[in-house]
Amino acid sequence: MRQVRRWAWVVVGLVLFAAAAVQAGEEADEWVGKPAPAFDLSDLDGNPYRLADLRGKVVWLNFWGLRCGPCIRELPELQKLWQKYRGQGLVLLAVNADGVDASFIRRQLESREDLKAAGITFPVTPDPEFGVIDAYGLMGAPLNVMIDKKGVIRFRHEGYEAGDEATYEKTLRALLAE
Numbered sequence: 054m055r056q057v058r059r060w061a062w063v064v065v066g067l068v069l070f071a072a073a074a075v076q077a078g079e080e081a082d083e084w085v086g087k088p089a090p091a092f093d094l095s096d097l098d099g100n101p102y103r104l105a106d107l108r109g110k111v112v113w114l115n116f117w118g119l120r121c122g123p124c125i126r127e128l129p130e131l132q133k134l135w136q137k138y139r140g141q142g143l144v145l146l147a148v149n150a151d152g153v154d155a156s157f158i159r160r161q162l163e164s165r166e167d168l169k170a171a172g173i174t175f176p177v178t179p180d181p182e183f184g185v186i187d188a189y190g191l192m193g194a195p196l197n198v199m200i201d202k203k204g205v206i207r208f209r210h211e212g213y214e215a216g217d218e219a220t221y222e223k224t225l226r227a228l229l230a231e
Contacts, residue, residue: 094185097159124213131173132175134222141229146175147178150191
């Protein structure tokens, strides 16, 4: 009888765990398939980027922070993908989530060895008022959001582990082919 009770608790625990996992997956996917929130950003050189002006291109927003280890480790991988796909209609914007201005970010990019080593050539955009960050529901960085040519969110992934770039590339290839 005791063993039956123990197994019953194990089963209950597994069911609760599975339900929580499904719910977490649904929350992560709640953005996918919905129109992307409009944004109006400028890169460090003042070049404007508005979602409305980017129709017909695949837009990849990478929300990152200067003090975020996974964000910094991800940057060289993003650079490789940017180099490979930018000529095929990809727009990659690194939206800084630190609430600082362009001059501060530029100084960091020019002075920090880890950032210099990343070799970033894709546009970096400050969001000092957190408008875009809030619109896209940033809870943790990095956050990668890919928007299709029609302005619909098709991919959203929070966090970074080595190997995630394979998923990014697979998603990019599919979106660029549409």
